[in-house]
Amino acid sequence: MIKKEVTILNKQGLHARPATALVNTAAKYKSEIFICRNEKKVNGKSILGLLVLAAEHGAKLIIEADGPDEKEAVEALENLVGDHFGMGVNS
Amino acid sequence: MIIREDLEILQGQSASSGIVIGHAYVRKVDNETIIPRTLISEQNIPEEMSRLTKAQDMVAEELELVRKKIEENLGPSYSDIISAQIAILRDHEIIKEVRAYIEEHHVNVAFAYRVVVNQYVELLEDHASEYFRERVADIRDIRQRVLRALISKQTVLSSLELDTPTIFIAKELNPADIMMLVTENVLGFITEFGGKTSHASILARAMKVPMIIGVKDATFTLESGQRIILDANQGNVLIQPSQETLDQYAREMDNLQAQELKYQAESHKKAVTQDGFQLKLSANISLPFEVDDIIKYGGDGVGLYRTEYLYLMKQHLPDEEELFREYVRVVKSLPDQEVIIRTIDLGGDKMSALWDLNIRNEANPFMGYRAIRICLDHPQVFITQIRAILRSSAFGKVCLLIPMITHLEQLTESLEIIERVKRDLEHEKIAFDRNIKTGIMVETPSVVMNIEAFAEKADYFSIGTNDLTQYSLAVDRGNERVTKIYNHYDPAIIKMLQKIIDAGHRSGIPVYICGEMGSEEQALYLLLAMKADGVSVAPRYLGTVRNFINRQNQKKAAKHLNEILCMKNRKDIIDAIDKLIG
Numbered sequence: 066m067i068k069k070e071v072t073i074l075n076k077q078g079l080h081a082r083p084a085t086a087l088v089n090t091a092a093k094y095k096s097e098i099f100i101c102r103n104e105k106k107v108n109g110k111s112i113l114g115l116l117v118l119a120a121e122h123g124a125k126l127i128i129e130a131d132g133p134d135e136k137e138a139v140e141a142l143e144n145l146v147g148d149h150f151g152m153g154v155n156s
Numbered sequence: 157m158i159i160r161e162d163l164e165i166l167q168g169q170s171a172s173s174g175i176v177i178g179h180a181y182v183r184k185v186d187n188e189t190i191i192p193r194t195l196i197s198e199q200n201i202p203e204e205m206s207r208l209t210k211a212q213d214m215v216a217e218e219l220e221l222v223r224k225k226i227e228e229n230l231g232p233s234y235s236d237i238i239s240a241q242i243a244i245l246r247d248h249e250i251i252k253e254v255r256a257y258i259e260e261h262h263v264n265v266a267f268a269y270r271v272v273v274n275q276y277v278e279l280l281e282d283h284a285s286e287y288f289r290e291r292v293a294d295i296r297d298i299r300q301r302v303l304r305a306l307i308s309k310q311t312v313l314s315s316l317e318l319d320t321p322t323i324f325i326a327k328e329l330n331p332a333d334i335m336m337l338v339t340e341n342v343l344g345f346i347t348e349f350g351g352k353t354s355h356a357s358i359l360a361r362a363m364k365v366p367m368i369i370g371v372k373d374a375t376f377t378l379e380s381g382q383r384i385i386l387d388a389n390q391g392n393v394l395i396q397p398s399q400e401t402l403d404q405y406a407r408e409m410d411n412l413q414a415q416e417l418k419y420q421a422e423s424h425k426k427a428v429t430q431d432g433f434q435l436k437l438s439a440n441i442s443l444p445f446e447v448d449d450i451i452k453y454g455g456d457g458v459g460l461y462r463t464e465y466l467y468l469m470k471q472h473l474p475d476e477e478e479l480f481r482e483y484v485r486v487v488k489s490l491p492d493q494e495v496i497i498r499t500i501d502l503g504g505d506k507m508s509a510l511w512d513l514n515i516r517n518e519a520n521p522f523m524g525y526r527a528i529r530i531c532l533d534h535p536q537v538f539i540t541q542i543r544a545i546l547r548s549s550a551f552g553k554v555c556l557l558i559p560m561i562t563h564l565e566q567l568t569e570s571l572e573i574i575e576r577v578k579r580d581l582e583h584e585k586i587a588f589d590r591n592i593k594t595g596i597m598v599e600t601p602s603v604v605m606n607i608e609a610f611a612e613k614a615d616y617f618s619i620g621t622n623d624l625t626q627y628s629l630a631v632d633r634g635n636e637r638v639t640k641i642y643n644h645y646d647p648a649i650i651k652m653l654q655k656i657i658d659a660g661h662r663s664g665i666p667v668y669i670c671g672e673m674g675s676e677e678q679a680l681y682l683l684l685a686m687k688a689d690g691v692s693v694a695p696r697y698l699g700t701v702r703n704f705i706n707r708q709n710q711k712k713a714a715k716h717l718n719e720i721l722c723m724k725n726r727k728d729i730i731d732a733i734d735k736l737i738g
Contacts, residue, residue: 153475
């Protein structure tokens with residue numbers, strides 16, 4: 066299992082659109098993916114789960130992946146978060 | 157119109173104007189359908205799960221249809237709400253959790269689905285952020301659609317079988333409901349709750365479907381099958397009208413239609429008085445496709461493009477490209493006419509949902525955190541919009557308009573930001589109109605008192621008479637107890653108009669009026685007398701206003717101006733103008 070801490074850079078936080086992008090990326094991998102914030106831990110392939118995290122701008126999340134492609138999965142998700150979920154640096 | 161007194165009438169607020177006659181369809185309280193809990197055997201689990209898949213497919217199909225309709229009618233930027241709902245509907249993990257729940261408890265799928273989704277609803281319901289609390293409504297809506305499909309094997313549409321012209325009545329409606337129902341023989345909407353700026357109201361206006369909101373106990377008082385007249389011009393619902401009333405309304409609707417055709421035939425005419433004084437007659441719009449009405453009724457471009465709606469309809473702050481696409485659509489469809497684009501005039505309560513400002517329940521929102529006040533505090537939001545507007549100026553005649561200015565420093569700062577954006581665009585070699593004009597909304601008494609200073613810096617004035625009246629008379633128009641105090645024929649307001657127009661003309665800048673006042677005959681008469689440079693009205697009034705101006709004589713109106721400006725009472729002013737109009 067691999068863990069990696071990331072910070073939400075989008076000004077509006079992890080809202081529906083970035084959350085959908087995260088789910089779509091996570092779904093490409095066979096590994097189980099969890100996203101943790103404080104004591105909450107949700108499935109990274111569930112948009113409802115991610116919404117429940119209510120991660121605002123600056124929130125620190127831990128990406129957890131466990132499975133055959135865990136390394137690639139964490140890397141892809143880390144890039145996605147770092148890239149403002151592809152929504153542009155002003156989003 | 158005279159309405160017989162024995163008729164039962166319900167009253168509400170018009171969210172989208174028009175008159176329609178049809179049969180009522182009342183959607184009774186359906187947000188908490190009773191879901192029976194039944195036990196199932198192990199071998200029935202696959203069957204239960206396949207029922208869920210089928211129900212999801214049905215709902216998805218319906219939502220895709222809605223998405224398509226929104227995109228066709230409003231453009232792709234407006235379908236975010238539906239996309240988010242589809243993503244929630246298709247959440248694979250939810251399906252897994254439902255299966256796990258069924259395997260453990262051996263219960264029917266509808267019961268399991270509700271338990272699983274409710275857990276998420278509860279977690280989000282008490283969240284501090286308004287954005288996440290609002291998403292609860294989306295999740296509840298999806299839950300309801302799926303449960304309805306599971307239990308009755310019907311979706312919203314297929315369950316209605318509306319074969320007669322229908323007026324749809326519900327406690328509250330969401331955008332998906334509106335889009336689905338408008339093509340299904342539904343002519344109008346009545347709701348108990350909702351605001352004029354809610355998504356549903358915006359869509360109803362956009363689709364030109366009459367809608368009345370805030371009708372108390374509508375789902376209780378009205379019954380399915382009743383014949384009703386929905387008069388959204390007056391905000392009245394007439395229940396089981398007599399043949400006489402129906403005939404009366406039919407005649408009224410015929411008249412309105414005949415008038416409309418007449419105005420359309422005159423669309424090439426200009427707003428010129430009999431003695432040759434021309435007013436710039438333009439339109440107030442909120443959504444790009446409203447330009448069609450300007451072309452239909454004829455007018456001198458857009459006098460006020462309210463840009464709030466794209467922000468309100470989205471689940472996030474729109475980016476520069478989205479805004480640019482939106483503006484350029486309007487600019488390109490009116491190639492030789494001016495398009496005045498106003499920067500966002502939103503209150504903090506609306507914006508907080510977009511980027512977690514945590515501003516809620518301001519005691520006095522009209523005097524609170526809104527419009528330019530927010531933009532100057534959050535320059536990035538402002539700059540993004542200015543960039544999009546400037547870029548659109550390369551494709552036609554665009555002007556910038558800044559709302560809610562109260563003191564000169566705000567204008568100075570706004571102009572500095574605009575200059576900075578211009579330099580950036582030049583540096584990036586992006587085309588825009590270097591001579592773009594920037595004007596301000598004159599809508600606060602402080603600006604009126606200091607108007608000469610603003611006339612030196614602004615390229616034009618646009619008087620927002622609604623807000624100017626509200627702020628000057630200290631009247632909240634939404635408050636029933638004081639609305640009768642609200643009156644833009646108050647001597648104080650008339651004197652202000654004169655002062656603003658004079659100051660503008662002394663500095664050589666045009667003065668336009670974009671408030672509701674501009675579509676009233678008495679006000680138009682006064683504005684002609686004062687030599688205002690233009691009025692901007694809702695597109696549907698373009699014909700009426702032009703027709704009125706064509707019948708007036710500017711010099712004759714001007715003769716009585718001083719007399720009217722000396723009057724001390726509201727009533728004297730209105731009576732005097734009425735007498736002059738004849």
